[in-house]
Amino acid sequence: MVATKGFHTQTRSLLSMEEITDHLYTSVDSSDDAIISKTLTGTVTSWNKGAEALFGYTADEMLGNSILLLMPPERLSEESFILDLISAGEKVDHFDTIRLRKDGSRIPVSVTISPIKDTRGKIVGVSKIARDISDRVKLQITERQFAAIINSSDDAIVGKTLSGVIQSWNQGAERMFGYSAEEMIGWTIYVLLPDDRKDEETQILAKLARGERIDHFETVRVRKDGRLIDVSVSISPILDKTGRVVGASKIARDISLKKQIEKQLQLTASVFSNTNEGIVIADADGVIVEVNPSFLHISGYDRADVIGKTPELFRSSRHDPEFIARVRQALNDTGTFQGEVWSRRKDGSAYASLLTINSIKNAIDRVEKYVALIADITPLRAKQEEIEHLAHFDALTDLPNRILLADRLSQAMGLAIRHAQSLAVLYLDLDHFKEINDKYGHDTGDKLLIAVSNRMREAMRSVDTLSRIGGDEFVAVLINVGTPVECVQLAERILLACSQPVEVDGIVLQVSASIGVTMYPQDQADPEQLIRHADRALYEAKQAGRNRIHLFDLALEQEMTQRTLQLGQIEHAFVAGELALYYQPKVNMRSGLVFGAEALLRWLHPERGVVAPGEFLPIIEHHALECKIGYWVIEQGLSQLNAWQQAGLTISVSVNVSANLLQMSDFVNRLSELLAKYPAVQPQSLELEILENSALQDLNRIVSVIRACQQLGVCFSVDDFGTGYSSLTYLRRLPAETLKIDQSFVRDILLDRDDLAIVQGVIALAQAFHRKVIAEGVETIEIGEVLLDLGCDLAQGYGIARPMPAALLPNWVRHWTPHPCWRGRQ
Ligand SMILES: Nc1nc2c(ncn2[C@@H]2O[C@H](COP(=O)(O)OP(=O)(O)OP(=O)(O)O)[C@@H](O)[C@H]2O)c(=O)[nH]1
Structure with missing residues (x-):
């Protein structure tokens, strides 16, 4: 209207009023804008062609009609608001709003509304120029959407000049590189380039300058925090209207994660391909879908042989057909299986492997794949078997x-x-x-x-x-x-x-x-x-x-075992002091003199009572105990002699000495040591009794030992005389002072004439060889009488006294008197 006014002003002096009006109408009608006038109450008073085109109503339809026809219901209030302004003499410029077209569609318009004044300046109506702004609105919407898209993109979208100066920087770029738009716009793109890639930008810019695009170029950029990120960039040149390259738009995508996954995949693939362990991947049905080269190497199969097959193919005859079912069961139960298994190579040979199978489940916990690792342990097994073999x-x-x-x-x-x-x-x-x-x-x-x-x-x-x-x-x-x-x-x-x-x-x-x-x-x-x-x-x-x-010989062995046991018991008894000497008096039946006592070994067993030597001495024969106990007996005898002598009892003591002890190389020395321990004891009062049988074994040696002992003053008697293979030569050579007639002959002397004859013979031999003779086993007075009659005065036996503990002997000696029948004998 201002222009119209100006035009009006300019042309007033040149054209007639009519001409001006025509001209005006023509220009109003030829305008693309809707030019409408209306009364202050909204009645349309003029409606040009532009208005017809814009709103779809003809001038006939609208003139005299209310302008409210054009108002959408929600904007009815706008009209009164505008009228208020106009009434106040104000003008509304480029007011963007929506109006209804005749067909009911809505159209965005920009309206400029001015009051129409009469010549007196009174406002009489309203002129309104409405312009279709659909294209502009569309463009605005597109731009906004575009901006929204750009900003909501995760990609960095950056505009830059050909010299690398940043002109736009979306939110994606902010997130990706850590710089805000304020920081980056006007700043150089080089800030994003790592030092070793600065020349990359130069090459990019050169390409862009030539109008070339760069698509999906993968590179590395630096974030504000210094961290390097992998990016894929696509850069397009921006051309001006003349086709000249004026800048570049760059879309960068963060592909760090992708790169990382790629690296992991590469690594996994490399492990899959290069590991020494065989890997077999099967689907949920156990059908093999992938194998690695190592597995092919271990098993000797080709890939084509195994893909699509089941592991039954490899089952060795060392496992029964149910083996695979058992493996499956384990996988079902625990999701894993591990064990040493035997498998079959393509050539049929067996190999040992350590098999680990894991099931891989999907998001809904259903098994999707099985991955089996197969470590060939055949060499290890072979080595183990070799070691085991060597060990056995x-x-x-x-x-x-x-x-x-x-x-x-x-x-x-x-x-x-x-x-x-x-x-x-x-x-x-x-x-x-x-x-x-x-x-x-x-x-x-x-x-x-x-x-x-x-x-x-x-x-x-x-x-x-x-x-x-x-x-x-x-x-x-x-x-x-x-x-x-x-x-x-x-x-x-x-x-x-x-x-x-x-x-x-x-x-x-x-x-x-x-x-x-x-x-x-x-x-x-x-x-x-x-x-x-x-x-x-x-x-x-x-x-x-x-x-x-x-x-x-089982019986012999049992005997030996028994002996070992008994030896242990005897040794224990010895150490525990359970062995003791009992003494049996030796007397002259005729004179009544108690001249000696035979020391007899007894085992005072805590449970069995007094055990006779016949029950345990044979067991210790040839054992070290034989000597130990033998020397102990001699020492006990000497000690007793010593005690009795001091007590005023002068008798001799005889102890039994085994042939084995006598033949000990150091016997004489040991005996002299023992004698030396009791210097008060006259060696002559110690008599060693040796068994005739044992003396026979090595006569020469025994004789020399006896002589050596006699040199020490000790006397000897031959025990059990008559039971051995006595010969006169033997008796002559044996230097023992006394012969002891064995009790087996003495006991039956009254009944058995042969025994009587033997006893007579022994007594005669003794007399002939100037030896003393003593009879053992004198159990009755009668036997004593016969012995006295035969000229054997010396005797011992139950008829005189039983063996007794040493303490009882002195009293017995004091009170003993020979039987009157013996005394009276001539
Ligand atoms: N060649 C060979 N000789 C071995 C080996 N191991 C031990 N010997 C010898 O085998 C002999 C075994 O001897 P003995 O069994 O004690 O005696 P022998 O000569 O067989 O006589 P008797 O067994 O009493 O009949 C010894 O000379 C050992 O040195 C071996 O691995 N190889």
Whole structure:
């Protein structure tokens, strides 16, 4: 209207009013804008062609009609608001609003409304110019949407000049690089480039300058916090209207995560391809979907052989068909399986592997895949088996060694008991094997051992065990051997096998063997003892001349065991002071003199009472205890003599000395040491009694010991005289002062004429050889009478006194008197 006014003003002087009006109408009608006038009450008073085009109403339809026809219901209030302004003389410029078209559609318009004044300046109406701003609004909307899109994008969208100055910087860029738009706009893009990539931008800008695009270029950029990020950038040149490149738009996407995943994938792929472990991936049905090269290498299969197959393909016959079902069960139950399994290669050979299977589940917990790791442990197994073999087998002969033997023997013993059968343990040692070694060398000896062990093995049944337990010693365990005779027959086969000639290094060698055998359960021993028993029997076989079999003597062994036990008990008794000497007086029946006492050993057993020496001395014979106790007895005798002498009792004491003790190399020395301990004791009052039988064993030696002891002053008597193989020569040489007639003859002297004759003979011998004679076993007065009549005055026996504790003896001596019948004898 201002323009119209101006135009009006300018043309007033040139054109007539009519012309002006025509002109005005023409210009109003030719305007694209809607030019409308209306009264202050809203009645349309003019409606140009532009208004017709804009709103769809013709001038006829609108003139005289209310302008409110154009108002959308929600904007009705606008009209009164505008009218208020106009009434106040104000103008409304470029007021953007919405109006209704005739077809009911809405149209955005920009209206400029001015008051129409009459010549007096009174406002009489309103002129309104409305312009269709649909395109502008659309553009605005598009721009806003565009801006919203740009800002909501996770990508960085950046505009820059050709020199790299940043012109726009969206929120995505802020998030990605950490710089705000304020910080970056006007700043250089170079700030985002790591030092080693600065030249990249130069190349990019050069490309852009040539109008070229850069698509999905993957590179690295620096964030504000210094962190490097992987980005993919696409850059397009921005052209001006003339097609000149004026800048660039750049879209950068953070691909750090993608890169990281890629790296992980690469790593995983590299592990998958390069690991030594075989990897098999199967689907939920167990169908193989992927395998790695190592698996193909381990199994010998090609990829095509296995993809689409199930692991049944690899099952070794060492596992039953249910094996895979069991693996599946474990996977179902726990989601994992681990174990050592045997599998089959393509060529059919078996290999041991450590198999680990894990199930991979999806988001809803359903198994999607199974991943199996297969570590080939065949070499490890082989090594283990080798080590195990070495631990259980003899390196030279490859026979079971002692350890395995013990194991097999225990098992065989268990079986023997279960099946009520007997087994035999054979201890075998080659005869004079050392000579082979010495003559032909150790190597040849080794070869002979191998050859002989093979022979023996062949001679045995497969169920039996032959083991080498060292050198030329072998132990065989034969099961179910039947009777001892059958067992010996089996052993004989082995013996025969050993003694066959063997050719070693071109030399024909022949050895024999000795075998000791024991049988179980006849020999109720443990495995170790059985072997020891067989060894003892072997010793007997060797002693008996070799190349033979000797059966272990069970009764003998039991006796030995019993002896060991008893020895222990006796030793204990000795140490505990349970041994004591009892004394039996020796008297002259005729004169009534008590001239001595025989010290007799007793075991004062806490439970059994007084145990006679006959029950325990034979057990200690040849044992160290024999000497220990023997010397102890002598010392006890001396100590008692000493005590009695001091108490005014002068008698002699005799102690029994075994031939073994007497023959000890240091016996004389020890005796003299003991005598020296009791200097007050006259050595003559100690008498050593030796058994005639034992004195016979080594007469020369015994004689020389007796003489040496006599040099010390000690006396001797021969005990049990008449029971040995006495000869006159013997008696003549034996320097004992006294002969003691054995009680077995004395006891029956009244009944048995032979015994009487022997006693008479002994007495006569004693007299002839100028020896004293004493009778033991005088149980009655009558026996004493006969002995006195025969000229034997000295005696001991129950008829005189029983052996008694030392403490009782002095009193007994004081009160004893010989029987009147004895005294009266001439
Ligand atoms: N060649 C060889 N000899 C061994 C080996 N181990 C031990 N020997 C020898 O085997 C011999 C075994 O000897 P003995 O069993 O004690 O005696 P022998 O000569 O066989 O005589 P008797 O057994 O008494 O009949 C010794 O000379 C050992 O040195 C071995 O591995 N190889």
